[in-house]
Amino acid sequence: xxxxxxxxxxxxxxxxxxxxxxxxxxxxxxxxxxxxxxxxxxxxxxxxxxxxxxxxxxxxxxxxxxxxxxxxxxxxxxxxxxxxxxxxxxxxxxxxxxxxxxxxxxxxxxxxxxxxxxxxxxxxxxxxxxxxxxxxxxxxxxxxxxxxxxxxxxxxxxxxxxxxxxxxxxxxxxxxxxxxxxxxxxxxxxxxxxxxxxxxxxxxxxxxxxxxxxxxxxxxxxxxxxxxxxxxxxxxxxxxxxxxxxxxxxxxxxxxxxxxxxxxxxxxxxxxxxxxxxxxxxxxxxxxxxxxxxxxxxxxxxxxxxxxxxxxxxxxxxxxxxxxxxxxxxxxxxxxxxxxxxxxxxxxxxxxxxxxxxxxxxxxxxxxxxxxxxxxxxxxxxxxx
Amino acid sequence: xxxxxxxxxxxxxxxxxxxxxxxxxxxxxxxxxxxxxxxxxxxxxxxxxxxxxxxxxxxxxxxxxxxxxxxxxxxxxxxxxxxxxxxxxxxxxxxxxxxxxxxxxxxxxxxxxxxxxxxxxxxxxxxxxxxxxxxx
Numbered sequence: 001x002x003x004x005x006x007x008x009x010x011x012x013x014x015x016x017x018x019x020x021x022x023x024x025x026x027x028x029x030x031x032x033x034x035x036x037x038x039x040x041x042x043x044x045x046x047x048x049x050x051x052x053x054x055x056x057x058x059x060x061x062x063x064x065x066x067x068x069x070x071x072x073x074x075x076x077x078x079x080x081x082x083x084x085x086x087x088x089x090x091x092x093x094x095x096x097x098x099x100x101x102x103x104x105x106x107x108x109x110x111x112x113x114x115x116x117x118x119x120x121x122x123x124x125x126x127x128x129x130x131x132x133x134x135x136x137x138x139x140x141x142x143x144x145x146x147x148x149x150x151x152x153x154x155x156x157x158x159x160x161x162x163x164x165x166x167x168x169x170x171x172x173x174x175x176x177x178x179x180x181x182x183x184x185x186x187x188x189x190x191x192x193x194x195x196x197x198x199x200x201x202x203x204x205x206x207x208x209x210x211x212x213x214x215x216x217x218x219x220x221x222x223x224x225x226x227x228x229x230x231x232x233x234x235x236x237x238x239x240x241x242x243x244x245x246x247x248x249x250x251x252x253x254x255x256x257x258x259x260x261x262x263x264x265x266x267x268x269x270x271x272x273x274x275x276x277x278x279x280x281x282x283x284x285x286x287x288x289x290x291x292x293x294x295x296x297x298x299x300x301x302x303x304x305x306x307x308x309x310x311x312x313x314x315x316x317x318x319x320x321x322x323x324x325x326x327x328x329x330x331x332x333x334x335x336x337x338x339x340x341x342x343x344x345x346x347x348x349x350x351x352x353x354x355x356x357x358x359x360x361x362x363x364x365x366x367x368x369x370x371x372x373x374x375x376x377x378x379x380x381x382x383x384x385x
Numbered sequence: 386x387x388x389x390x391x392x393x394x395x396x397x398x399x400x401x402x403x404x405x406x407x408x409x410x411x412x413x414x415x416x417x418x419x420x421x422x423x424x425x426x427x428x429x430x431x432x433x434x435x436x437x438x439x440x441x442x443x444x445x446x447x448x449x450x451x452x453x454x455x456x457x458x459x460x461x462x463x464x465x466x467x468x469x470x471x472x473x474x475x476x477x478x479x480x481x482x483x484x485x486x487x488x489x490x491x492x493x494x495x496x497x498x499x500x501x502x503x504x505x506x507x508x509x510x511x512x513x514x515x516x517x518x519x520x521x
Contacts, residue, residue: 117454118451119451119452119453119454119457120454122451122452122453122454123453123454123455126453130419132398132419133419133476134476135453136500136510136512137464137476137477137478137500137512138449138452138453138456138459138462138464138478138500138501139449139453139464139476140449140451140452140453142449142451143447143449143464144476146447147445147446147447147464147465147466147476148445150445150446150447151444151445151466154445154489195450196448196450197450197451198447198448198449198450198451198464199447199448199450200447201447245425247419247476248466248476249466249473249474249475249476250417250473250474254444254445254466
């Protein structure tokens, strides 16, 4: 099979874009990526988006965005896997290129969340859970994660302060990212003094509701040479995706992200690597508890030791397992369906060594994108060409 | 926001929501809630209804302070994972309980309560919640 290589990335900063609509954010990000890649046309477009129908009463984003970006009569579809829509869309683009069916594809992740009332946004996010058995009973996504966090703390003896280290790390790194929503460092006290939204989850354990759009251009290794220098090429060397029970209560083990475990094994095998070969990790810290469980599922920490990595500072930019190198979901922001593509472009910046918060000399990066409470997870391995 | 759809959408779940009926795999004996047509454990499609006792213990809990739209009236409310006597875990609100009294392993029993209502349309949704058992 052919290699899939990312040759261009583009985005708009994550934030509350009151003046900008979904279509304008998406077109801007897409044109930025096309300019970065030096391409003026693409064979197809894959749009990662979770809930535009709910948030802004707009579906059929493939047609909307390709049309307004002036891409002509190309194939363009929306890919949905809840908050993992962006990671899944990248994978669909990679599969199209690897299969030989399409040569130059664009992938965009986009979400416009701030046009909805806050309580409605909470409801729409809840659509990714089991509607009839979770949302029906008043479960928000924060609440579902809170149930896991409390159980994790009890099982392994962690405190709220232990988990707060994840937020502090994310903000320390995001402070240097011009595309991040919250560009400022915070202290442990900031997290611990923030109000509970669903005990034991506090406001600063959670990622924000926001808007964003990020895009990448993917092509074959051969074709890549027509457009860019080798220094700009980043290979998508491995992809893995798996589901788990939609209903949190039905999990085999509440504290294992089995979908991440399975997806990581697939991605590592395809890339021919182990977790030890990975130089940086952009994981899905929608809530601090998810960062801890993710580190365990991908093999960076033993079961029950994920939060320990944060407490020991091993997740810092100069640690053994640098995570959220440009802010993660907590500080860069979590425009749900766009997040997986932001993670991808951050990994590309790191591997091209043009990141504003650079990991020294990285070869391999991992991105992990979670949909639902772990019910749909993508893992991508990116490698320098 | 949140206008109810057809009454049938809620009414069709009366067995699970009002009586806590789950399914049991005829092949391997595993019990599930909510009901399933296929046993994920052994792959069998031979499933039968099973009446659950509605008794269980709190496995984990939270207090929902920023609820999804439609639940504002109840906030803040406790939400829990309850491990039923028969094995399955179910997510539900706790009711008739002081939030400071909730703890790991607390015994609870199922009751039927109002889940939410819709302004203007008059439709009221009922379902299970759990409370500390009333001692005889």
